Amino acid sequence: MTLKINRRRLLGTLAGTTAAGVLGVATAQEQILPTVSTSSNLSFETEILVCGGGPAGFAAATNAARLGRKTLILERYGRLGGMGIHARVWPLMGGVNSPFVKEVHDRIGGNGFDPERADLHYADFLQQAGATILLHAWVTEPILEGNRIVGVKAISKEGTITIRAKLIIDATGDADVAAVVGVPYDMGRESDGLVQPMSIMFAVEGVADNAQYCGSEEAARATKINATESWETVTVAAQKRGELPETVGVVRTYKMGRRGKACVNATQINCLFGTNIEDLTKAELECRRQAFQVVDFMKKHLPGYENIYVSHMPAVIGVRETRRIRGLEQLKREDLISGRKWDNAIVREARFSIDIHNPAGSGQAENQTTAEVQGTAAKVKPYDIPVTCVIPQKVDGLLVAGRCISGTHEAHSSYRVQNICMAIGAGVGTVAAVALNDNVAPVDVDVKKVQNILFT
Numbered sequence: 001m002t003l004k005i006n007r008r009r010l011l012g013t014l015a016g017t018t019a020a021g022v023l024g025v026a027t028a029q030e031q032i033l034p035t036v037s038t039s040s041n042l043s044f045e046t047e048i049l050v051c052g053g054g055p056a057g058f059a060a061a062t063n064a065a066r067l068g069r070k071t072l073i074l075e076r077y078g079r080l081g082g083m084g085i086h087a088r089v090w091p092l093m094g095g096v097n098s099p100f101v102k103e104v105h106d107r108i109g110g111n112g113f114d115p116e117r118a119d120l121h122y123a124d125f126l127q128q129a130g131a132t133i134l135l136h137a138w139v140t141e142p143i144l145e146g147n148r149i150v151g152v153k154a155i156s157k158e159g160t161i162t163i164r165a166k167l168i169i170d171a172t173g174d175a176d177v178a179a180v181v182g183v184p185y186d187m188g189r190e191s192d193g194l195v196q197p198m199s200i201m202f203a204v205e206g207v208a209d210n211a212q213y214c215g216s217e218e219a220a221r222a223t224k225i226n227a228t229e230s231w232e233t234v235t236v237a238a239q240k241r242g243e244l245p246e247t248v249g250v251v252r253t254y255k256m257g258r259r260g261k262a263c264v265n266a267t268q269i270n271c272l273f274g275t276n277i278e279d280l281t282k283a284e285l286e287c288r289r290q291a292f293q294v295v296d297f298m299k300k301h302l303p304g305y306e307n308i309y310v311s312h313m314p315a316v317i318g319v320r321e322t323r324r325i326r327g328l329e330q331l332k333r334e335d336l337i338s339g340r341k342w343d344n345a346i347v348r349e350a351r352f353s354i355d356i357h358n359p360a361g362s363g364q365a366e367n368q369t370t371a372e373v374q375g376t377a378a379k380v381k382p383y384d385i386p387v388t389c390v391i392p393q394k395v396d397g398l399l400v401a402g403r404c405i406s407g408t409h410e411a412h413s414s415y416r417v418q419n420i421c422m423a424i425g426a427g428v429g430t431v432a433a434v435a436l437n438d439n440v441a442p443v444d445v446d447v448k449k450v451q452n453i454l455f456t
């Protein structure tokens with residue numbers, strides 16, 4: 001139960017605090033602190049419930065609502081947009097043949113979107129489609145009937161809230177719902193279970209007009225700093241001297257919309273897990289410290305960056321890889337390298353390299369040869385993602401969207417980028433709505449009907 005505050009009484013008490021001193025302040029605080037309860041009567045009924053408001057979740061909820069189904073989307077933080085907003089992951093990456101993604105790009109300004117505003121565009125999409133948005137609601141447990149999920153409970157400032165739905169889409173990135181409901185999942189690479197590192201991405205301002213930008217390891221190798229040194233050799237030398245953290249072997253910069261502004265992707269911490277609270281705490285603190293070390297390095301060694309300063313730090317650390325559910329089908333590296341096509345595709349022509357940031361050292365793991373020569377991401381051919389990768393094993397009433405769908409560690413490193421996750425979400429929301437419209441389970445949905453909606 002929430003404590004009701006009498007505003008006039010509160011103001012009166014606050015006004016009296018100066019005279020009443022510390023005792024008065026304590027009285028005022030007692031008045032304004034709500035009673036945190038463990039349960040509330042707040043409950044919602046919907047047809048399609050989407051958990052997680054990242055690129056996959058917002059796309060899923062928008063399409064589900066556009067197809068006429070009552071849709072509610074829950075997000076644990078105060079903004080929509082997932083990693084791109086909370087962790088300042090920028091720009092949007094990945095190619096895909098998706099009219100929905102194109103429509104989003106047209107509205108938000110393409111891959112170089114404005115992270116200060118994009119979340120409101122996502123909210124507009126949802127509200128114009130008729131979906132209900134609930135922010136500050138953290139999904140914690142499922143409501144089960146046999147092996148069917150029929151709702152979830154979420155923690156809020158009002159205590160636990162209950163949401164019941166006919167179909168639930170887990171777009172939490174970490175497969176939080178699937179994991180608590182008992183869907184089998186994998187985490188990390190097959191050899192040792194290690195995941196891609198977490199990172200703090202941040203923005204700097206004060207970059208000179210003539211500065212070079214270097215967005216990948218290949219570019220770092222090719223970019224000359226002076227007659228004898230490349231961006232990469234300067235970085236690796238600083239790493240060896242201890243001027244940069246030992247996990248930072250590449251400093252990627254992306255020119256942001258405004259003059260003199262750049263996004264920096266460099267910090268990383270290995271062998272920690274984004275689903276473990278102590279690991280998350282350590283990663284937050286260490287990577288934020290790394291960020292300032294990286295800035296000091298840039299000011300000293302990268303021409304054009306001498307006068308930079310940190311202008312935006314993210315609200316939370318970026319988590320690249322956690323749980324990958326086991327679905328009816330698993331997407332594999334070979335499917336991507338060969339550009340496999342599926343009759344039951346809900347995503348078509350996805351394109352992004354197999355981009356594994358080294359789980360055990362610095363740089364990118366693929367083709368890692370020596371400390372001096374960092375990795376090269378393996379190229380893929382445009383590939384499809386079938387509906388069977390978003391339908392989990394063992395539990396009914398649940399679909400999964402975004403980076404936690406069913407795929408191997410290597411396949412995940414490609415489809416995890418935001419444009420592809422958005423396309424997955426668009427597909428999953430459509431599958432959910434068509435399933436309800438036709439009164440069938442998602443596994444029995446008419447995929448041709450879904451494709452007609454998605455691709456025409």
Ligand SMILES: Cc1cc2nc3c(=O)[nH]c(=O)nc-3n(C[C@H](O)[C@H](O)[C@H](O)COP(=O)(O)OP(=O)(O)OC[C@H]3O[C@@H](n4cnc5c(N)ncnc54)[C@H](O)[C@@H]3O)c2cc1C
Pocket residue numbers: 051052053054055056057074075076077080081082083084087089090091092093094137138139140171172173174176198199200201265317318319320401402403404416417418419421
């Ligand atoms: C450091 C870093 C750099 C990257 N670089 C790029 C890049 O340059 N370009 C690119 O396109 N991609 C990049 N990526 C990948 C990309 O950002 C993510 O993989 C992508 O955002 C995944 O989308 P998603 O919707 O599946 O999950 P997310 O973006 O993680 O969104 C999940 C949402 O669910 C919410 N949520 C989680 N748990 C709960 C819960 N229990 N209850 C309620 N809500 C919950 C979260 O708050 C979040 O809003 C990068 C990732 C990282 C970490």
